[in-house]
Amino acid sequence: MMNYSKVFQGTAFTSKSAKEINILKDYLFCLDDRGMIAKIVSPEDDDYNAMIQEYQDNDHFHRLKEGEYFLPGFIDLHIHAPQWAQSGTALDLPLYDWLHTYTFPLEAKFADRTFARKVYEDLVHTLLKNGTTTGLYFATVHKEASYLLAEICADQGQRGLVGKVVADDPQQNPDYYRDSDAATALAETEEFILDVKELAKKTKQGVYPVVTPRFIPSCTDEALQGLGELAAKYDTHIQSHCSESDWEHGHVKERYHKTDATALNGFGLLQEKSIMAHSVFLEDNDVNLFAETGTAIGHCPLSNAYFANAVLPLAHFHSQGVDIGLGTDISAGAAPSLYDNAKQAVVSSRMLEDGVDTSLSPETRGVDGSRITINEAFYFATAGGGKSLSLPIGLLEENYAWDVQIVDINAGANKLPIFDENEDLYDVFQKMMYLVKPDNIREVWVQGEKVVSQGDGF
Numbered sequence: 388m389m390n391y392s393k394v395f396q397g398t399a400f401t402s403k404s405a406k407e408i409n410i411l412k413d414y415l416f417c418l419d420d421r422g423m424i425a426k427i428v429s430p431e432d433d434d435y436n437a438m439i440q441e442y443q444d445n446d447h448f449h450r451l452k453e454g455e456y457f458l459p460g461f462i463d464l465h466i467h468a469p470q471w472a473q474s475g476t477a478l479d480l481p482l483y484d485w486l487h488t489y490t491f492p493l494e495a496k497f498a499d500r501t502f503a504r505k506v507y508e509d510l511v512h513t514l515l516k517n518g519t520t521t522g523l524y525f526a527t528v529h530k531e532a533s534y535l536l537a538e539i540c541a542d543q544g545q546r547g548l549v550g551k552v553v554a555d556d557p558q559q560n561p562d563y564y565r566d567s568d569a570a571t572a573l574a575e576t577e578e579f580i581l582d583v584k585e586l587a588k589k590t591k592q593g594v595y596p597v598v599t600p601r602f603i604p605s606c607t608d609e610a611l612q613g614l615g616e617l618a619a620k621y622d623t624h625i626q627s628h629c630s631e632s633d634w635e636h637g638h639v640k641e642r643y644h645k646t647d648a649t650a651l652n653g654f655g656l657l658q659e660k661s662i663m664a665h666s667v668f669l670e671d672n673d674v675n676l677f678a679e680t681g682t683a684i685g686h687c688p689l690s691n692a693y694f695a696n697a698v699l700p701l702a703h704f705h706s707q708g709v710d711i712g713l714g715t716d717i718s719a720g721a722a723p724s725l726y727d728n729a730k731q732a733v734v735s736s737r738m739l740e741d742g743v744d745t746s747l748s749p750e751t752r753g754v755d756g757s758r759i760t761i762n763e764a765f766y767f768a769t770a771g772g773g774k775s776l777s778l779p780i781g782l783l784e785e786n787y788a789w790d791v792q793i794v795d796i797n798a799g800a801n802k803l804p805i806f807d808e809n810e811d812l813y814d815v816f817q818k819m820m821y822l823v824k825p826d827n828i829r830e831v832w833v834q835g836e837k838v839v840s841q842g843d844g845f
């Protein structure tokens with residue numbers, strides 16, 4: 388029998404497809420020493436009982452208790468880490484005014500590494516407690532504080548993909564908060580990439596540098612061109628915002644006489660490992676371009692209600708072959724939880740389908756075929772995020788990382804309304820998606836290591 392480094396026994400929920408949930412009742416999950424799922428054994432398999440006999444007295448055997456379930460860790464595709472310090476506030480202005488009034492002054496404070504450490508340590512821990520095992524982060528224009536965020540992810544055991552933000556256009560960024568010029572922005576981005584790649588060598592769960600033009604309006608052509616070249620040279624992920632509001636989509640069209648997606652593609656910024664936040668206003672050709680280049684959308688439904696002032700045609704874009712995952716968009720989305728965003732993705736999609744203007748007849752009010760189910764929202768928070776990042780995460784399947792949240796439906800502080808001990812497991816899953824709070828997340832594991840446990844400084 389193979390020598391597994393850890394074996395877990397319990398009931399798990401994972402996506403079978405975007406629309407279907409696979410329920411693995413009382414399965415065994417066997418890990419190798421890299422924290423990958425090497426083998427999954429079902430109770431019907433011949434070696435199931437022998438495996439339990441072999442491992443059950445071992446320290447590395449973990450059996451779930453009554454009322455506990457495995458879910459894949461969530462993958463948050465869009466987080467502005469410095470903005471955690473203003474989460475829940477500053478939601479009263481449109482995007483351009485919000486950036487200049489609240490957000491740039493706040494982000495400028497991250498020149499101070501002591502302040503940055505305070506915010507970033509708290510944020511990464513909070514996201515882990517909410518079940519987020521992988522985070523794709525915008526830091527700030529400061530190279531040192533951006534590297535600090537990568538180090539904090541590495542130390543706390545979260546899989547972090549981190550970008551030093553580039554914003555070099557003096558017409559669009561205040562003097563107190565921008566890169567001094569394109570050449571400096573590119574040189575610092577290159578140093579940042581090399582530093583994070585070095586850090587990755589000693590980080591089991593992985594930490595990744597991400598090429599991060601804030602968005603086209605913040606950057607000069609020279610910076611955008613150079614960032615596309617750096618991403619190709621070092622084979623990095625790329626993140627930015629695309630077609631996120633009427634103002635931003637229109638601004639790029641006026642500047643280049645083409646859409647945001649076409650312009651980004653011209654700079655080499657759309658590729659298999661590109662994740663574009665929001666993308667609510669993509670036009671038909673843009674959708675094809677995303678699908679052809681493998682560019683994914685980081686869908687942030689809470690944020691969209693405030694800053695896009697529109698609803699992403701999620702079901703339509705996904706049916707066209709675009710990869711999609713979910714993001715919190717802290718702090719334009721105030722909540723640090725992908726549970727909250729999964730629920731909002733369902734709600735927003737239904738409002739798009741049904742329409743909201745009661746002065747119109749029901750037949751003309753909405754957009755047919757827009758709604759998604761909670762199964763799809765779960766898929767976008769897990770497997771869809773993994774596919775978007777081209778990483779083996781987000782599914783509980785062989786050759787995927789053991790990134791899981793252990794949910795306790797009987798947690799004293801938030802017992803879920805389950806009164807029948809033989810409750811249908813699919814109903815348990817739905818109740819978890821709608822009602823779980825951090826109190827229910829008893830443990831979080833990333834790459835086979837326990838990184839959060841209720842009780843130890845929770």
Ligand SMILES: O=c1[nH]c(=O)c2nc[nH]c2[nH]1
Nearest residue numbers: 467601602628694716719
């Ligand atoms: O939601 C957003 N948050 C931001 O910080 C930002 N910057 C550019 N565009 C943005 N959108």
